[in-house]
Amino acid sequence: MTTDNQSQPHVLIVEDEPAQRExxxxxxxxxxxxxxGAANGEEGLMxxxxxPPDVIVLDWMLPRVSGIEVCRQLKMRPETRGIAIIMLSxxxxxxxxxxxxxxxxDDYVVKPYSVSELMARVRSQLRRVRPASVGQVLVYEDILLDTETHRASRAERPLKLGPTEFRLLATxxxxxxxxWTRDQLLDRVWGRDVYVDTRTVDVHxxxxxxxxxxxxGGDPVRTVRGAGYALG
Structure with a gap:
């Protein structure tokens, strides 16, 4: 089950029981x-x-590769260490x-669980790993960005940002x-199914x-030669 809006928070469910996964x-x-969704640990890693998701809901008892081993492997790798993992067991x-x-x-939920409680735990992890996706107000030095009202300011002066520039700044x-590499920014801001040239990132x-x-004000966006861009 997927939707086309890549700016939505992405949750991967790794659960071998089809009914629970659905x-x-x-x-x-x-x-x-x-x-x-993934039906086993091997598929989940793939x-x-x-x-890459923002949050993984991961069953402990999985075929092929156990949930605890999937968790161990992901947390050992720098590129996946920041993904929030909620273990089900x-x-x-x-x-x-x-x-x-x-x-x-990052969290541990004992079966049987209530779906509403699990949803709350997913939202809690998202507030930590991707705060802009849950309507948080983000602050960096004198820059303020409110994802709920879609407003941004610097030194208390409003910033007139287009939709793409707003999503870039939020990221x-x-x-x-x-x-962030150009490819990562394309995936996060434009979406995996939108085919645009990486030079588009430079333009925006x-x-x-x-x-x-x-x-x-000084330019807070840093160009990292051969890699991409960073804030600060």
Missing amino acids: VLCYNLEAEGFRTT MVDED ARSEEVDRVRGLETGA FMEKPGRV VGRLRKVLTRDG
């Missing part, structure tokens, strides 16, 4: 999330590489919960200091810089 996908999509003993968290899981402000970053520095 219920989770249905409820997450009803709340505006984009979802993908899907992370193909289409029928194991309710404290020692199992501790093991799941020590392996790198940069979610993770100050992170270096240039427009964003022009707006940000219009009233004399």
Whole structure:
């Protein structure tokens, strides 16, 4: 189950029970999330590489590669370490919960669980890893961006940003200091199914810089030679 809007938060469900996977996908999509599903750990790892999610809901007991091993592998890799992982398990003993968290899981939910509680936990993780997607106000130095009202300002002066420049700035402000490649920015801001040249990123970053520095402020967007762009 997927939608076309790549700017939506993306949740990957790795669950070998088809009925549970479908219920989770249905409820997450009803709340505006984009979802993908995997039936085993091996498929889950492959899907992370193909289409990195913001949050993974990961069953512990999976065929081929266990959920705990999937979690361990993802948290060891720098490029996937920041993905939030919510571990699902029928194991309710404290020692199992501790093991799941020590392996790198960001949250641990015991089966059977209520769907509404799990939705709340997904939203909680999204506030941490991708705050712009849940209507947070983002602040970086003297720049303020409100994703709910779609307004931005610098030094209390309004910034007149086009939709693409707004999404670019929101992406940069979610993770100050992170270096984004042009391909990563295309995926996050334009969408994986939209085919545009990577030079388009340079054009829109240039427009964003022009707006940000219009009233004399320094340019907060850094060009990283051979890599991409970063804020600060």
